[in-house]
Amino acid sequence: MRLPFDALTELLGPALLVILVGALATTASASNEGYFLNALVSVSVVVAIYVFVGISGVLSFGQISFVAVGAFAAGVMSVPVESKKGVLTSIFPFLRDHSVGNVPSLLLAAALGGAFAFLVGMPLMRLSGLAAGIATFAVLEITHNVLREWDKIGPGATTLALVPETTGALQATLGALVAIVVAFLYQRSRRGRLLRASREDPAVARSVGVNIHLERLLAFTLSGALAGFAGGLYVHLLGSITTEQVYLELTFLTLAMLVIGGLTSLWGAVIGALAVSGLDSFLSRAEQSGVHVVYTFNLWEGTRLVFLAAIMALVLIVRPSGLTGGREFRLRRIPWRGRWAGASPKPPG
Amino acid sequence: MPEAAALELDEVEVRYGSVSAVRNLSLRVGKAEIVGLIGPNGAGKSTTLHAVMGLLPAHRGEIRLHGQPLRRRSAESIARAGIALVPEGRRIFGDFTVEENLRLGLAARRKGYMGDPLAPAFELFPVLREFRRRPAGALSGGQQQQLAIGRALVSRPDILLLDEPSLGLAPLAVDGIFKAFTEIREVGTTILLVEQRAQRTVALASRTHVLVGGELRMTLGPADAEDTEKIIAAYLAS
Amino acid sequence: MSVLASIDLNTLGDAFGLGAIYALMAVGIGLVFGVLRLVNFAYGQLIMAGAYTLAYTTSWPVTASIVACFAVVVALSLAMDRLVFRPLRSSSPAVMLVTTFAVSFLLQAVALIIDLRDGTLGEVASAVAPLNQAITVGGVDIRKVTFVAVGVALGALVALALVLARTTIGLHTRAAASDFRTARLLGVRANRVIGFAVVVSGLLAGAVAVLLTVQNPFVQPAFALEDTIVVLVGVVVGGIDRLWTATLGGFAIGFVSVLVNAALPTDQTIFLPSVVYALVIVVLLLRPAGLFAWGRRAAMERV
Ligand SMILES: Nc1ncnc2c1ncn2[C@@H]1O[C@H](COP(=O)(O)OP(=O)(O)OP(=O)(O)O)[C@@H](O)[C@H]1O
Ligand SMILES: [Mg+2]
Numbered sequence: 046m047r048l049p050f051d052a053l054t055e056l057l058g059p060a061l062l063v064i065l066v067g068a069l070a071t072t073a074s075a076s077n078e079g080y081f082l083n084a085l086v087s088v089s090v091v092v093a094i095y096v097f098v099g100i101s102g103v104l105s106f107g108q109i110s111f112v113a114v115g116a117f118a119a120g121v122m123s124v125p126v127e128s129k130k131g132v133l134t135s136i137f138p139f140l141r142d143h144s145v146g147n148v149p150s151l152l153l154a155a156a157l158g159g160a161f162a163f164l165v166g167m168p169l170m171r172l173s174g175l176a177a178g179i180a181t182f183a184v185l186e187i188t189h190n191v192l193r194e195w196d197k198i199g200p201g202a203t204t205l206a207l208v209p210e211t212t213g214a215l216q217a218t219l220g221a222l223v224a225i226v227v228a229f230l231y232q233r234s235r236r237g238r239l240l241r242a243s244r245e246d247p248a249v250a251r252s253v254g255v256n257i258h259l260e261r262l263l264a265f266t267l268s269g270a271l272a273g274f275a276g277g278l279y280v281h282l283l284g285s286i287t288t289e290q291v292y293l294e295l296t297f298l299t300l301a302m303l304v305i306g307g308l309t310s311l312w313g314a315v316i317g318a319l320a321v322s323g324l325d326s327f328l329s330r331a332e333q334s335g336v337h338v339v340y341t342f343n344l345w346e347g348t349r350l351v352f353l354a355a356i357m358a359l360v361l362i363v364r365p366s367g368l369t370g371g372r373e374f375r376l377r378r379i380p381w382r383g384r385w386a387g388a389s390p391k392p393p394g
Numbered sequence: 395m396p397e398a399a400a401l402e403l404d405e406v407e408v409r410y411g412s413v414s415a416v417r418n419l420s421l422r423v424g425k426a427e428i429v430g431l432i433g434p435n436g437a438g439k440s441t442t443l444h445a446v447m448g449l450l451p452a453h454r455g456e457i458r459l460h461g462q463p464l465r466r467r468s469a470e471s472i473a474r475a476g477i478a479l480v481p482e483g484r485r486i487f488g489d490f491t492v493e494e495n496l497r498l499g500l501a502a503r504r505k506g507y508m509g510d511p512l513a514p515a516f517e518l519f520p521v522l523r524e525f526r527r528r529p530a531g532a533l534s535g536g537q538q539q540q541l542a543i544g545r546a547l548v549s550r551p552d553i554l555l556l557d558e559p560s561l562g563l564a565p566l567a568v569d570g571i572f573k574a575f576t577e578i579r580e581v582g583t584t585i586l587l588v589e590q591r592a593q594r595t596v597a598l599a600s601r602t603h604v605l606v607g608g609e610l611r612m613t614l615g616p617a618d619a620e621d622t623e624k625i626i627a628a629y630l631a632s
Numbered sequence: 633m634s635v636l637a638s639i640d641l642n643t644l645g646d647a648f649g650l651g652a653i654y655a656l657m658a659v660g661i662g663l664v665f666g667v668l669r670l671v672n673f674a675y676g677q678l679i680m681a682g683a684y685t686l687a688y689t690t691s692w693p694v695t696a697s698i699v700a701c702f703a704v705v706v707a708l709s710l711a712m713d714r715l716v717f718r719p720l721r722s723s724s725p726a727v728m729l730v731t732t733f734a735v736s737f738l739l740q741a742v743a744l745i746i747d748l749r750d751g752t753l754g755e756v757a758s759a760v761a762p763l764n765q766a767i768t769v770g771g772v773d774i775r776k777v778t779f780v781a782v783g784v785a786l787g788a789l790v791a792l793a794l795v796l797a798r799t800t801i802g803l804h805t806r807a808a809a810s811d812f813r814t815a816r817l818l819g820v821r822a823n824r825v826i827g828f829a830v831v832v833s834g835l836l837a838g839a840v841a842v843l844l845t846v847q848n849p850f851v852q853p854a855f856a857l858e859d860t861i862v863v864l865v866g867v868v869v870g871g872i873d874r875l876w877t878a879t880l881g882g883f884a885i886g887f888v889s890v891l892v893n894a895a896l897p898t899d900q901t902i903f904l905p906s907v908v909y910a911l912v913i914v915v916l917l918l919r920p921a922g923l924f925a926w927g928r929r930a931a932m933e934r935v
Binding site for chain 2: 803813814816
Binding site: 104168169171172174175176178179180182183184186187189190191194293297300301304305308347348350351353354355357358361362365366 | 671720724729730735738740864869902912916
C-alpha cells in the first residue's frame with residue numbers, strides 16, 4: 046500500500062490527538078485522571094463503531110453487544126482464580142478454574158467480539174436501512190438478556206467486581222491508538238475503499254462486481270473485534286461492571302459521539318468521542334465543585350444531563366454533518382495572503 | 395411601458411453544486427401564449443422548469459411572475475401564486491383514485507371559484523370523469539398524462555409548465571394532448587411547453603427556444619416548422 | 633400442545649390490551665415518519681410527560697386531569713416539531729434519529745429534576761386507577777382497562793382512517809407521505825400537513841399516557857421508554873412505509889409478547905426478550921420491507 050503525505054496526516058491527526066490526551070492524563074490529578082481515561086476508551090469504542098457504521102453507511106445499534114461480550118470475557122477471565130470461587134459461584138467450572146493476564150484477556154475479548162460479530166453478521170449483513178438498524182438492535186437486546194440472565198457464563202444480574210484495573214494512561218492510549226491504526230489501515234485498503242464506494246452507490250458497486258454482503262461482513266467482523274477489544278479496555282478501566290453499563294445508554298451515547306464528530310470520517314469518530322466525553326467531564330466537574338476557566342462555571346445539581354443532551358441536540362441541529370463535517374484530518378496550506386488582502390477566494394456571486 | 399410578461403426569465407443561471415446546468419437564460423412568455431422549449435437530453439429544460447417552480451434556486455438572474463420576482467419562494471407558495479407544473483414522468487399518485495389526484499390539484503387553487511371544482515379537468519378530458527373512482531395507477535399512459543394535466547388545471551393556474559408531456563405516448567394520444575394545449579390556451583392560460591417532439595412544438599408555439607448545453611441556442615417561429623433541417627441543425631451544432 | 637394450554641382468556645385479553653396500546657403508539661410514530669421520514673425516538677417522552685401530568689394533577693377531577701394531560705403532550709409535541717424536527721428536515725435519517733435520542737435524554741433528565749424536587753424518585757398517578765379493576769366476563773376476570781384500551785384504539789384508528797380518507801387535510805397528509813416533493817409542487821402546505829401529523833401523534837401519545845398509567849400508576853423518567861423501543865421495533869417489523877402495516881406491526885409485537893410470555897415455562901420467562909427479538913430477526917431476514925408489506929420490498933433503503 047502506498048501512503049502519500051495526505052494519508053499520513055489522516056492517521057497522524059487522530060493519533061497525535063490521542064497521545065496528547067494520554068499525556069494530559071498522566072499529568073492530571075488522581076481525581077481527574079479518570080475523565081481522560083474514559084475519553085480514551087470512548088475513542089476506542091467509537092472508532093470500532095465507525096469501522097462498520099461510518100464506512101459501510103449501514104446503521105447498527107448492535108456494536109455495543111460486542112463491547113459487552115469483550116468486557117465480560119476479559120473481566121471474567123482476568124479475575125484471579127482464588128477470588129472467582131467466592132464471587133462467581135454458579136459459573137461453569139472451566140471458566141471458574143482458569144484466569145489469564147491483562148494482555149491475553151484483551152486479545153480474548155477482541156477474538157470473541159470478532160467471532161460473535163462474524164456469526165451474527167453472516168445472516169444480518171444482507172439487510173440495510175432501518176431493517177438493519179432494528180435487526181442489530183435485536184442482537185443487542187439478546188446479548189444483554191443472555192448476559193444478564195445466564196449466570197453460568199458470567200455474573201448475571203450482579204456486578205462483576207475484582208477485575209484488575211490495568212487500563213491506566215498507557216494502556217488507554219495504546220488501546221485507542223491500536224483502534225485508530227487498524228481503522229486507518231482498513232479504510233485505506235482496497236476492501237475498505239470498495240465498501241465506502243458501495244455506501245455512495247450500492248447499485249453501481251454491485252454492477253462492477255463488488256460483493257457487498259461479503260465486504261460488509263468483513264467490516265462488521267473487524268468492527269466487532271475492535272469493539273470487543275474496547276470492551277476489554279473498558280472493564281479493566283472500571284474494575285467492576287454490570288450488564289447495564291454496556292447496554293442502551295452506551296449505545297446511544299457512542300452513536301451520538303460518532304454522529305456529532307462526523308459519521309463518515311475516522312477523524313470525526315475521534316473528535317466526537319473526545320468532544321462529548323470532554324463536555325461530559327466538564328459538566329460533571331461543574332456540577333460537583335465548579336470549574337474555573339476565566340469564569341467559574343457552577344451547575345445546579347442534576348442539570349448535567351440536561352446540558353449534555355441539549356448541547357448534543359444543538360450541535361446536530363446546527364451542524365448536521367458533524368463537527369468535522371465528516372472529513373478527515375488534513376494539513377492545508379492556509380491562504381494567508383487571500384485572507385489578509387481581504388480578497389474572497391470565491392468568485393463573487 | 396410594455397405590459398409585464400406573464401412569466402419572464404432574466405439571465406438565469408441554475409447550478410447543481412458547482413456545475414451550472416443552465417446559463418444566462420432569458421425568455422418571456424406573454425399572456426395566453428404558448429412558448430416552446432426544446433433541446434437534446436440533458437440540455438437543461440427540466441432544470442429551467444424546476445427553477446421557475448422554486449424546486450431549485452436560481453444561482454443568478456431573476457424569474458418574474460407578472461413582473462413580480464419569485465426569488466426564494468418555496469414550490470408550494472409558487473404553486474399557490476398561479477404557476478402549475480406537470481412534471482416529467484407525470485408523478486401521479488398511483489394508489490389514489492383519479493378523483494383524489496385531481497382534488498390534490500385544488501391545494502393550489504386561489505379563492506373565488508364557483509361550481510364543480512374539478513370541471514376544468516373533466517371538460518377537457520371526459521374520460522377522467524368516467525374513471526374518477528379508479529386507482530390512478532390503473533389508467534393507461536395517455537390517460538395518466540391527461541390526469542396529470544387535469545390535476546394542474548383544476549388549480550386554475552395562470553401559467554402551465556409542461557415537462558415532456560408526450561413522452562412515451564402513442565401517436566394518437568400525442569395528438570390528443572397537443573389538441574388539449576390549444577384549448578387550454580384558448581381559456582387564457584399561458585403555457586411554457588418543454589418537449590422533445592421538436593417539429594410539433596415549433597408548429598404549435600408562438601416561439602420555440604432551442605436550449606443546448608444549458609444555453610439558448612436559437613429561437614424558431616411557426617414558419618420554421620417545416621424546415622426540418624434548420625431544427626436538426628439547431629440541435630446538433632455545437 | 634401443552635404450551636398453548638397456558639394461554640387462557642385472561643392472557644388473550646391482556647394480549648389484546650397491550651397490542652391495542654402499542655398500535656396507538658405505532659400510529660403516532662408512523663404518522664410522523666410518513667410526512668417527515670423521521671423516526672422519533674423521543675415519542676416515549678411525550679407519553680412520559682403526559683403520565684407526569686396525570687400524576688401531578690391527581691387531586692383534580694379526572695376529566696380535568698386527562699384534559700391537562702392531552703394539552704401538555706400536544707404542546708410538547710408541537711414544540712418538538714418547531715425546535716427540533718423543523719431544523720432537521722433536510723438532514724440525513726441517521727442524524728435525525730440520533731438527535732431524537734438526545735431529545736429523549738434531555739426530556740428524561742428534565743423530568744428527573746422535576747420529579748426529585750420532593751426528594752423521592754417517581755410519582756403516583758392514581759386518579760385513573762379505578763379502570764384497572766377487573767370485571768367478570770363468562771367467569772373470567774378481565775381488567776376494565778383492557779376493554780377501554782381496545783375500545784380507544786379501535787375508535788381512534790377508525791376516526792383517523794376516516795379523516796385520512798375523507799378530508800382534505802387527510803388527502804394532503806397521505807399525498808405528503810407518499811411523495812412529499814410532488815405534493816408541495818401541487819401547493820400542499822408542508823407546515824400544515826406536518827402540523828396535523830404532529831398534533832394527531834401528540835393526541836395519540838396523550839391517550840396512551842392515560843392507558844399506560846392505568847396499568848402502571850408509578851411514573852418515573854423512564855416511563856414508556858421501553859414500550860417505545862418495543863413499538864419502534866414492531867413498526868419496522870410490520871413495515872414502516874405504510875401507516876397500516878406499521879400499526880399492525882405495533883399491535884403484533886404487543887400481542888405476541890404477552891402470548892410468548894404466557895407460553896414460556898415460568899423459569900424461562902427471563903429469556904422472553906431473547907425469544908421475541910430472535911423472532912424479530914427471523915422476520916426481518918425473511919421480509920426486510922415489513923411483515924405486512926406485500927410486494928413492496930425495495931422501499932427500505934432509506935436510513
Ligand atoms: N439532481 C441533479 N444533480 C446534478 N446534476 C443534475 C441533476 N439533475 C440534472 N442534472 C444535470 O443537469 C443537466 C440538465 O438536466 P435536465 O434534467 O434539466 O435536462 P433536460 O433538458 O430536462 O433533459 P431530458 O430531455 O433528458 O429530460 C444534465 O447535464 C443533468 O445531468
Ligand atoms: Mg427533462
